[in-house]
Amino acid sequence: MAGRVRPAVEAMPSYRPGKGAAQAEAEHGIVNAIKLASNETPWPPVEAVVEAVRDAASGVNRYADHRATKLRSELAGWLGVDAEMVTAGPGSAGLLQQLCLTFVDAGDEVAFPWRSFEVYPVYTQLMEGQAVRVPLAGWSVDLDALAAAVGPRTKLVFIATPNNPTGTAVTTDQLGRFLDKIPKDVIVAVDEAYREFNDPSHGNPVADLVPDHPNVVVLRTFSKAHGLAGLRVGYGVAQAPLISDIDKTMAPFAVNALAQAGAVAAIGADEEIRTRVAMLTSERVRLVGDLRADGHELPDPHGNFVWLPLGDRTNSVYLGLERRGVVTRPFSGEGIRVTVGSADENDRFRATLAEVLEEPAGS
Ligand SMILES: *Cc1c(COP(=O)(O)O)cnc(C)c1O
Numbered sequence: 001m002a003g004r005v006r007p008a009v010e011a012m013p014s015y016r017p018g019k020g021a022a023q024a025e026a027e028h029g030i031v032n033a034i035k036l037a038s039n040e041t042p043w044p045p046v047e048a049v050v051e052a053v054r055d056a057a058s059g060v061n062r063y064a065d066h067r068a069t070k071l072r073s074e075l076a077g078w079l080g081v082d083a084e085m086v087t088a089g090p091g092s093a094g095l096l097q098q099l100c101l102t103f104v105d106a107g108d109e110v111a112f113p114w115r116s117f118e119v120y121p122v123y124t125q126l127m128e129g130q131a132v133r134v135p136l137a138g139w140s141v142d143l144d145a146l147a148a149a150v151g152p153r154t155k156l157v158f159i160a161t162p163n164n165p166t167g168t169a170v171t172t173d174q175l176g177r178f179l180d181k182i183p184k185d186v187i188v189a190v191d192e193a194y195r196e197f198n199d200p201s202h203g204n205p206v207a208d209l210v211p212d213h214p215n216v217v218v219l220r221t222f223s224k225a226h227g228l229a230g231l232r233v234g235y236g237v238a239q240a241p242l243i244s245d246i247d248k249t250m251a252p253f254a255v256n257a258l259a260q261a262g263a264v265a266a267i268g269a270d271e272e273i274r275t276r277v278a279m280l281t282s283e284r285v286r287l288v289g290d291l292r293a294d295g296h297e298l299p300d301p302h303g304n305f306v307w308l309p310l311g312d313r314t315n316s317v318y319l320g321l322e323r324r325g326v327v328t329r330p331f332s333g334e335g336i337r338v339t340v341g342s343a344d345e346n347d348r349f350r351a352t353l354a355e356v357l358e359e360p361a362g363s
Contacts, residue, residue, distance in 0.1 A: 012125050018327070019327050024325065033326070034325060036341050037328055037337075039303065040229045040339065046269045048265045048269045056261035066250075081206065084240040086236070088255045089236065090234075091233065092191065092236070095235075095246070099156060104155055106128035107153065108129045109132050110156045111134060112157065113146060115136065115334065116163055117164045117191065121133070129155075141170050143177070159191065161202070162301070164194070164305075165305070167301035167302055167306060171201075172209055173208075175209060179213055194305075197280065197281055198303070214238075222234065222262070224304060228259070231256075280304050284306065286343075286346070287306060304339060305340060306338050311333065
């Protein structure tokens with residue numbers, strides 16, 4: 001033991017990232033493994049992003065712009081809001097942590113549907129906050145139950161839509177009714193990490209909720225649809241006073257120079273990225289159709305991943321897939337989350353899944 005670790009940290013699980021293909025190959029003595037475990041895009045970033053990052057590399061002897069001024073202003077123009085309504089962070093996970101740093105004291109409650117994104121309880125615990133997990137109804141977020149779980153100690157609510165890992169979504173109409181039921185001084189973070197893959201008919205929280213709700217912050221990221229997961233850059237949109245409070249907790253130069261340059265270039269390459277997103281959403285439709293044809297029951301997915309509720313079979317199916325070089329994300333006793341990849345990867349996943357399920361149990 002080195003030093004006297006805070007009990008809150010000692011009790012925390014270490015963050016468990018999705019397993020990489022190389023690690024699975026080494027563990028199982030296989031080759032050609034594919035990673036469908038972290039909801040990344042299957043292709044390298046668009047050329048404009050690679051070029052911008054390469055150019056920015058020659059300036060990394062200098063600190064980046066702490067406030068990411070250019071990125072914020074490009075984001076504001078892109079989203080049609082004032083620049084004071086936008087912040088950027090080291091991934092939207094970084095902004096989730098800043099929200100906890102900004103609002104959660106020891107004993108304060110943070111409410112969120114469960115199961116959902118794994119960092120919500122971790123960052124809550126880091127602040128010695130009290131996580132209030134509101135069970136999903138089926139595989140969907142239960143906004144009535146969530147509203148009922150908000151009490152006088154609740155400071156913060158996290159709602160992922162589409163939800164990770166189940167892929168279900170709520171509409172901005174539903175979120176509006178939820179907001180009407182809870183106190184105005186409870187901050188509600190609408191986590192739209194998968195917005196680009198979502199059905200546009202579900203609404204746009206930036207336009208539909210932020211103008212009338214000073215307590216709403218919408219979080220988005222360049223990690224998923226834009227293919228910049230390795231750069232670490234996400235953003236938040238809210239009314240100006242909330243943004244300036246969140247900004248106080250930003251680590252110095254949190255969004256590095258390469259990430260800022262890459263994100264600005266990604267905004268400029270919006271058309272090209274939309275084309276890729278359209279390819280992935282049509283692959284998702286195809287994959288879901290195929291899986292249902294194979295007899296699987298799964299909720300309608302709205303992100304770049306599908307949720308296979310496998311219950312007790314989860315761990316054995318996960319391991320069977322991994323031994324055959326298909327790495328997915330297991331949630332023990334509940335199901336596996338599988339990223340929609342390229343057409344070849346999706347075909348391989350489907351074929352491998354069928355093979356694994358034909359095995360006698362326990363082999
Ligand atoms: C992937 C993900 C994020 C965070 O991604 P960053 O890479 O930190 O931007 C946030 N929320 C959900 C629900 C996610 O799945």
